Amino acid sequence: MGSDENYQLNAKFYDVLDRTYFRKPATSPRNAVISILGDEPLKVLDMCTGTGVNAFAIAGARRNAKVIGIDISAAMLQKAAAKLEQAGLSNVKLLHMDAANLQFLSEEFDVVVMSLVLHEISPELAGKLLAEAGRVLKNAGKLIVVEWEEPVSLVKRIPFYLVKKTEPAGFEDFLKTEMDQYFFRFGFEMTHTIHCDYSKVMVLSKNEHI
Numbered sequence: 001m002g003s004d005e006n007y008q009l010n011a012k013f014y015d016v017l018d019r020t021y022f023r024k025p026a027t028s029p030r031n032a033v034i035s036i037l038g039d040e041p042l043k044v045l046d047m048c049t050g051t052g053v054n055a056f057a058i059a060g061a062r063r064n065a066k067v068i069g070i071d072i073s074a075a076m077l078q079k080a081a082a083k084l085e086q087a088g089l090s091n092v093k094l095l096h097m098d099a100a101n102l103q104f105l106s107e108e109f110d111v112v113v114m115s116l117v118l119h120e121i122s123p124e125l126a127g128k129l130l131a132e133a134g135r136v137l138k139n140a141g142k143l144i145v146v147e148w149e150e151p152v153s154l155v156k157r158i159p160f161y162l163v164k165k166t167e168p169a170g171f172e173d174f175l176k177t178e179m180d181q182y183f184f185r186f187g188f189e190m191t192h193t194i195h196c197d198y199s200k201v202m203v204l205s206k207n208e209h210i
Ligand SMILES: C[S@@+](CC[C@H](N)C(=O)[O-])C[C@H]1O[C@@H](n2cnc3c(N)ncnc32)[C@H](O)[C@@H]1O
Pocket: 001, 004, 007, 047, 048, 049, 050, 051, 052, 053, 054, 070, 071, 072, 073, 076, 097, 098, 099, 100, 114, 115, 116, 117, 121, 146
C-alpha cells in the first residue's frame, strides 16, 4: 500500500480489507469511530477517505452529520463515488484534494477523521497532514485517528503478518511508536483509545497549552 500508483491498482480490491480484518461489528474500528460521535449536527472531515468506508459509516449512522471525504487518489475516489451512488446518502460529499493543503477555512470542522494513513506516509507528510487537521478543526473539536495495532492473540497474528508484509518500510517501527508523545509533538492530546480488531481508534483534542 502507499503511493497513488499503488492505489490505482488497489482501489478495486481495497474493501476486501474490511471484509477480512474488520468484519465483526462489535470490534470493528469503523463502528468504534461512530460510537464516539453523538447525534447532534456535526461537520465531519474524513481526511484521506479512500473508498469512503468511514465517511459512509458515519453519514449512515449519524444523519444530522454533514460529512466531507477528501482524497488525493482519483481511483479511490471513483470507487467511493460508485458506492455513494448505491448507498444514496445525501449527507456526504467527496472531493479530490491534497490533505497537506486543505481547501477549507480554519476551525471549520467539529470532527476530523484520519484513518489508516499515518503509518504509510513519510514523517514529513504526516507532520503536514496533522498540521492541517489542527488548522481546520474547531478548538473544541475531536481528531479521531484509526491505526493498525499488533494483535496479542496468536491466531490473529497470522493474518496480521500479511498486513506487515504489504505495508511500506518503517511500518513495524510505527507500530511501536508511543502515540501520546507522537501526537503531543503535533499539538494534540490523547483523550482515550478504543482497542479494536487489528487496530486502535484514538480520540484526540487540540492541546490548549500549545
Ligand atoms: C490506506 S488508505 C485509507 C483509506 C481510508 N481512510 C480507510 O480507513 O480505509 C490511505 C488513503 O490515503 C490517501 N492519501 C495519501 N496521501 C494523501 C494526501 N496527501 N492527500 C489526500 N489523500 C491522501 C490515499 O490516496 C489512500 O486513499
